Amino acid sequence: MLHFIRPKEATLSVLLYLLLGAIGLPVFSGGNGGLHIFIGQTGGFLLFFPLRALVTSLIANRKKSLIQIFIANFLGEVVLFIGGAIGFIIFTHSLILTTLKLVVLPFVLPDLIKITLTTLFSLLLLKTLQSQSYFKIEK
Template sequence: MQKNNIQTIIYVALGAALIAALSQVTLSIGLVPFTLQTLAIGLIATSFKPKEAILSILIYLLLGALGLPVFAGFSGGFAALFSPTAGFLWGFLLFATVTSILTKPNSSLAKVFLANLIGDSLCFLLGFVVFKFVTGASWTDSLAWTVLPFVLPDLFKIAIITLAHRFLKPVLKDITYFKA
């Protein structure tokens, strides 16, 4: 196996592990818990190439589907991928894809922030719509439960991702796995 393939496997695994670890930082504020999952997704999507970012998310989802306790609150299982909050899990793929495509190592702070805002918004849109249809809640209630409480915390997480990108860029530029 070539060095680049081994590096890819290692970094994809580290990406999935980062999501799993930050998923456990949970604050229950209603029907949808507040976690640091989207912080992990944004960091991965901003730092990794699209293929590797997507693979990290897919590995995370696969581990959770197999029953490993990697989802929020140390939960796991196939049913989580079809639960009321499943749209957020699937939305991580949208978040990672869009954000990774839109960012480069030399992206301005504004571009990194905007790319993460777009990716995060797509994740929330899918999570909101799936929640509404799975639970049968009204559009207003679904919005109040799945989006509104998270707007400010997620803007704060996106600001952290944006600043982290600035500090990580010099470190990551020498690693061939990351965006070039």
């Protein structure tokens, strides 16, 4: 059986991405990089990316069904929203309701659409990879 990226690999790859951005490479939104990005209003999102990768990978690797993959991505997104909201509250001293209105609610529907598309494409990709003889299939 071909696996999705394993939890350790998922977490380490996101940590590497964050390290590249932290040393100044322009890998973050808008072509930005540097440590200052972690301290701004969106720093909580970046800091919670590794946890999102871990949660998503742990759940997605259990069973490869549409529902399981959707749940994995959904819960990973919840983790990311929590981290982003916490970071926003700490940086701006905003109230929780204000934070929800600015940081979470505008992105719920677009993210649900992205999660749905990701779920559908991941299964199609997995089936395609499994049909290719040059990929190692684990049993």
